[in-house]
Amino acid sequence: MNSVIQLNNIEKRFQTDEIATQALDGINLVVEPGEFVAITGPSGCGKSTLLSILGLIDEPSNGEYFISGNQAFNLSSDERAHIRANHIGFIFQAFNLISDLNVLENVMLPLTYIGGISQKEMEQKAKDALAMVGLENRINHFPSQLSGGQQQRAAVARALINSPDLILADEPTGNLDSNNAQQVLGLLSELHAAGKTICMVTHDIESTTYASRVISMLDGTILRDKKQLERASKVVGA
Amino acid sequence: MGLLLDFRYALRNIAKSMRFTLLMMFIMVGSLTISLIGFNYIYTVAFSHSQVGSGSPEIRIFKVRNPISMQNRFEYSMLPQLRELDEVKQLEEWLYIAPASVWVSDAERGNHYRGSYVDERFFQFLDIKPALGRFYTAEDFVGAAQNVVVISDYLWLHLFQGSKDVIGRTMVVDQKPYEIIGVMPKHNNFPIFSKLWLPLKGNNTAPTDAIDIIYKMPNETVEAKLEQRLSLFFTDYAQQRVSQSALEVDKTVRVESMTLVEYNTDGEAVFIFTLFMAGIVLILLISSINIGNLLFAKIIERQKESAIRAAIGAKKLRVVQQHACEGLIYCVSSWVVALLLTDLGLRALNFFMNMMFGGKMPYWWYWQLNTVTILVSLLLISLVFAIAVLLPAVKTANFNINDVLRDGTRGATGKQAGLMSKRLLSLQVTLVSFMLMASSTIGYVMYSMAGNIDGETLKGVYSTELQFQTESEFSSDKAVKMASALVVGMTLDPAFKEGRVYQREMELDVLTSEGEVYTDKIINIEAVSHLFKRELQSGRNFTAQDNTEAAPVVIISQSLAHALFGSEEVLGRSLMLRDAKWPSAKIVGIAVDEMSVVASDRRHEVYFSFRQYAPKENAMAVKFITELPPSQSYEAFYRVLGRLSSKLETSYIFDHYDNHRSMMGAFTSIIYVFLIVGGFALTLSLIGIYAMGLSNINKSSYEIGIRRALGSKDRQIMLLFIKKNLTHTVTGLTISALIFYILCYLAVDFFRGIVPFSVMFGAGSITLLLVFAAVCLALYIPVKRSIKVQPAVSLRME
Secondary structure, three states, X not given: OXXXXXXXXXXXXXXXXXXXXXXXXXXXXXXXXXXXXXXXXXXXXXHHHHHHHHOOOOOOOEEXXXXXXXXXXXXXXXXXXXXXXXXXEEEOOOOOOOOOOOHHHHHHHHHHHHOOOOHHHHHHXXXXXXXXXXXXXXXXXXXXXXXXXXXXXXXXXXXXXXXXXXXXXXOOOOOOOHHHHHHHHHHHHHHHHOOOEEEEEOOOHHHHOOOOEEEXXXXXXXXXXXXXXXXXXXXXXX | OHXXXXXXXXXXXXXXXXXXXXXXXXXXXXXXXXXXXXXXXXXHHHOHHHOOOOOOOOEEEEEEEOOOOOOOOEEHHXXXXXXXXXXXXXXXXXXXXXXXXXEEEOOOOEEEEEEEEEOOOHHHXXXXXXXXXXXXXXXXXXXXXXOXXXXXXXXXXXXXXXXXXXXXXXXXXXXXXXXXXXXXXXXXXXXXXXXEEEXXXXXXXXXXXXXXXXXXXXXXXXXXXXXXXXXXXXXXXXXXXXXXXXXXXXXXXXXXXXXXXXXXXXXXXXXXXXXXXXXXXXXHHHHHHHHHHHHHHHHXXXXXXXXXXXXXXXXXXXXXXXXXXXXXXXXXXXXXXXHHHHHHHHHHHHHHHXXXXXXXXXXXXXXXXXXXXXXXXXXXXXXXXXXXXXXXXXXXXXXXXXXXXXXXXXXXXXXXXXXXXXXXHHHHHHHHHHHHHHHXXXXXXXXXXXXXXXXXXXXXXXXXXXXXXXOOOOOHHHHHHHHHHHHHHHHHOOOEEEEEEEEOOOOOEEEOOOOOEOOOOOXXXXXXXXXXXXXXXXXXXXXXXXXXXXXXEEEEEHHHXXXXXXXXXXXXXXXXXXXXXXXXXXXXXXXXXXXXXXXXXXXXXXXXXXXXXXXXXXXXXXXXXXXXXXXXXXXHHHHHHXXXXXXXXXXXXXXXXXXXXXXXXXXXXXHHHHHHHHXXXXXXXXXXXXXXXXXXXXXXXXXXXXXXXXXXXXXXXXXXXXXXXXXXXXXXXXXXXXXXXXXXXXXXXXXXXXOOHHHHHHHHHHHHHHHHHHHHHHHHHHHHHHOOOOHHHHHHHO
């Protein structure tokens, strides 16, 4: 079976006028299907940069990257967009819902980029995804009419709608209170339990307890890579 | 499906930001409407004459360029030979017309009208039907047939009050009775502004009468051959009639095919049309840049949204499509509104022009929304879409998703996008300030010209041209005798305040003391009879003695004397000439300067004695002044003319006061057009500059908040941001000023001193200062508004 993610010696350098910063320095990483990986570390250690490269919204300066065995480096902008639309689901810290679209439209947006799906089918899929996150009664609301927790749940629904191979979450609970944070982490646990592969960036130690594997980073390198007992399903099941 | 969703989203955005939408619509609709009305106006003036009959080929006319003789028209006597030319026989449709100025009178009064003697194919050629009565038949052209006339809609309404029983009535044309048989349809005064049409036949035409040959263009090859053949034909004909000395000039006759408008603008119609179209495209370009900049700012504000879409899988094309949809909606709705307004505007233009010029407009000057204008509108809106919508949408789709999502709109804008916006601003300022400098200078020059003419002094001033019936009848002695008799006749008649006979259009060059042709200014050259008395500074006027073959003498104006000889004594010196009858002439008088009509400049003048520089051709010009109304003045002139022994023909009598009023009207309307168009372009530009200033300030509100929180004073912040934006506008102004001044410098030679550099420089510089002040104000207002916001609010806005 192919690994979902395979990174070989990934490097990322940022060069401003006078200062060069090595954000990632020779990262090697393999993520197997069904894993829930938490990436943690102090600010500026390169975890968000790593997630951006995993999500193909940024390019490494060096190294190779494969998603589900397929080459994911040296691709054109449109090829990367195609992979994002079909294989990746994103959850952001700031939710990043489009304020002028209602919840249903926000959730079905990725499907409009895949194409070939009827409006009716898109709407049905979006409603199913929203039902999964408990927002079936909010489909016509606009993001500004939802609480932070609800917005993030809508973002989770949007990340799920294209049945992605990989879900990437960047500090998904960073803007939420503890109650809402628990709900979102619970959702991610459910998805993990359902066999989804998840990579989550967090600097919250409590959040890492939901993951099956914790990667600690420092100065652009992987300091520690540790598998741990799976707690998420227990929490959800509790 | 995706496109539908994008349109739905775009509509929602448009409805949500109504103020922005209205601003966009105002700019798009305004610029498109002005462009379309401008295009339709020029197209109608310059090209729509060929639309006689539906779908007929273009109507063209032959112009003769004859450098060896003043004879530059086909004549009636040429027709038999002309008809036999193979190239002419190949023409499917052609006809000849003899233009004429006729005197239409009744028992009490009379008036001059432009008319045409036409051949029997005339109305078939035009493929039209009479509004009333009938057109000509072959019988009307038989020598003994009764004289008949077809009148225009204008004459029908003005002389017969649109009465239906005009057919069969008698009209007196050049003292002969004509039966009215038909009325031409409205708006048709073919070939230009004929008010009546008479049959062209042997007993009302002289062999030397000029005729115009008009035809429908078959194809370019046939036309080229025809031009070549007619050139040879005309050369042969001309060579039989000119003197041997003239034949030595190594130039040949050229017959050129032209449109009716080119014929009347000496072939310059395309140039004028292109010049005006360049102005129209310039306005559209300015507004496109403006719209583009506004859309650009709006897209930048939503760049985070675009990044989210891209992050969840939207390809670049889809991001572009999303933004283009909104622009397309603006474009299509503006296009529809602009077409409606253009239609209304053209109706108003028709009304206005008819009120100003009445029957003096060529027949094709009828403005309406037509297929060509609609096609042009599609072309223009496509141009706007490409420049103002697609370009910003494509440019702004090149962003780094990660940067945008991390930094929000602040990072999204980026240096590159900001630079593009500022460059567009510079370009916009360059274009608008150049356009304003050029139009204000032209407007000022025209205003000066109009202002320097005292219209009241032209009241009662008329001029005409007199022609001897045959060239043989005309000789220098006879011309002098006739000129003197006419001047004396007018002097003795109490109806006249002054009468003067002279020769104009003399083709010769004045040389400087170095032997170079003097080209600094235009010189007004005339040959006058000895009865003409010019106000002199020194020397003498011509005497009867000068009207002999005695040594040639000349009177020149003070300004020319100074230009040629400086402060030296001029009287008694020789004025050196080239291509003239004499190589030099003795200066016997210095005339007191008259002012030129432009910029109070002194006019260069040269007067020759009529006899010594008698014309080659059988014509002379007459100018007379009366205190009578026009029709009585004409009658008085004909009365004096009738007493002369020789039969002289007159051309149309030119009413200087009437012409002055028309010219003033035309100048005023052109100045209004410049004011409206220039004002609109400036307004557009200021809106754009203001919006860009506001957008930049909005993007920097966080920075402003921080600076103020750290203790920066309002004045320091204002100066900082005005300086930031001003750099690009000053760049634009500098570029436009440089281009304008270089063009002015080059134009001085082209105008031969009519418009001095100082006038153009002054008008341009004042405009530049005004534009600069307006730009500063447009940049100042948003900064002023931003510093009214409390620092805490600015910081929260991030």
